[in-house]
Structures are given as structure tokens and as C-alpha cells.
Amino acid sequence: xxxxxxxxxxxxxxxxxxxxxxxxxxxxxxxxxxxxxxxxxxxxxxxxxxxxxxxxxxxxxxxxxxxxxxxxxxxxxxxxxxxxxxxxxxxxxxxxxxxxxxxxxxxxxxxxxxxxxxxxxxxxxxxxxxxxxxxxxxxxxxxxxxxxxxxxxxxxxxxxxxxxxxxx
Numbered sequence: 001x002x003x004x005x006x007x008x009x010x011x012x013x014x015x016x017x018x019x020x021x022x023x024x025x026x027x028x029x030x031x032x033x034x035x036x037x038x039x040x041x042x043x044x045x046x047x048x049x050x051x052x053x054x055x056x057x058x059x060x061x062x063x064x065x066x067x068x069x070x071x072x073x074x075x076x077x078x079x080x081x082x083x084x085x086x087x088x089x090x091x092x093x094x095x096x097x098x099x100x101x102x103x104x105x106x107x108x109x110x111x112x113x114x115x116x117x118x119x120x121x122x123x124x125x126x127x128x129x130x131x132x133x134x135x136x137x138x139x140x141x142x143x144x145x146x147x148x149x150x151x152x153x154x155x156x157x158x159x160x161x162x163x164x165x166x167x168x
Contacts, residue, residue, distance in 0.1 A: 001034060001042045003081045009052055009070040010078055016040045028135050030142035043068055051077055099163060114164050125153050
């Protein structure tokens with residue numbers, strides 16, 4: 001949450017509710033909307049770390065609001081974020097550990113584990129299909145996010161088949 005909020009503030013100063021609305025507008029239903037409390041806690045931490053600066057703005061007929069600005073240090077953090085690759089494939093996969101160790105220790109059957117995991121993945125895929133259908137087709141970032149999640153799930157399903165072929 002830190003760096004996406006910081007990126008939005010690098011575009012323009014904003015207060016917490018504006019940041020929440022921007023995230024919802026950009027990603028739609030594809031990305032779970034953050035709780036406003038979480039946004040303000042994160043902004044407080046960013047301010048404490050010197051990545052943003054908050055300024056109280058007086059309003060005539062409403063309570064004052066705090067508008068946040070990205071600092072030079074915040075811009076450096078964003079540059080570093082943009083320049084660094086994102087984590088790749090996971091080698092320490094919890095399901096795989098369970099798949100190998102459970103039968104060895106007698107706590108579960110491999111096929112039961114594979115079938116349960118497959119049902120779980122297929123349920124997640126159904127949820128993503130429904131989400132894609134209910135998301136505005138013109139919202140390309142949201143559609144791409146959903147498509148990426150579906151492709152990852154399909155790869156997980158394919159890998160599960162491979163595990164079944166090799167281990168079961």
C-alpha cells in the first residue's frame with residue numbers, strides 16, 4: 001500500500017479520501033479497495049519516514065483536512081521501486097511442502113491434497129470470471145489485473161497436473 005499511495009501523491013497532492021477514490025477508479029473491483037483507516041495509517045508512516053509531507057488545509061464549512069505531498073525522499077523511493085524487478089516465481093511453495101511432507105508423515109493423502117487444491121483453484125477461477133464480467137470493460141487496468149490473476153491460476157492448475165503425474 002505504501003508505494004502505490006506514494007505514486008499517486010507523486011502525480012498530485014491529495015488527502016486520504018481522494019487517494020482511496022483514485023485507487024477505486026483506477027482498479028475498479030479488480031483490486032480490493034483499501035479501508036480508509038489503513039490509508040491514513042499508511043500516510044502517517046510515510047510522513048514519519050519523510051517520504052510525504054502533510055499540510056493542514058482550512059475549509060470554511062467543513063473540518064480541516066490534511067493534504068499530503070510527495071517529498072524528494074519519496075520521489076527517490078519511487079524511482080527505486082520503479083527500477084527494481086518484482087519478485088518472481090516462488091520456490092518455497094507451502095502447498096508443495098504439504099504435498100511432499102504430508103504423505104511421508106502420514107497426515108494426508110497426496111491425491112486428496114491435489115484434489116482439494118484443484119477445487120480451490122477452480123473456485124478462485126470462477127470468482128475471477130465473475131469479477132471480469134462485472135468489471136467495466138473500458139477499465140483496461142482492472143481487466144489486465146484480472147487477466148493476470150487468471151493466467152497465474154491457470155499456470156497453478158497446470159503445475160498441479162504435473163505434480164499429480166509425477167508424485168501420485
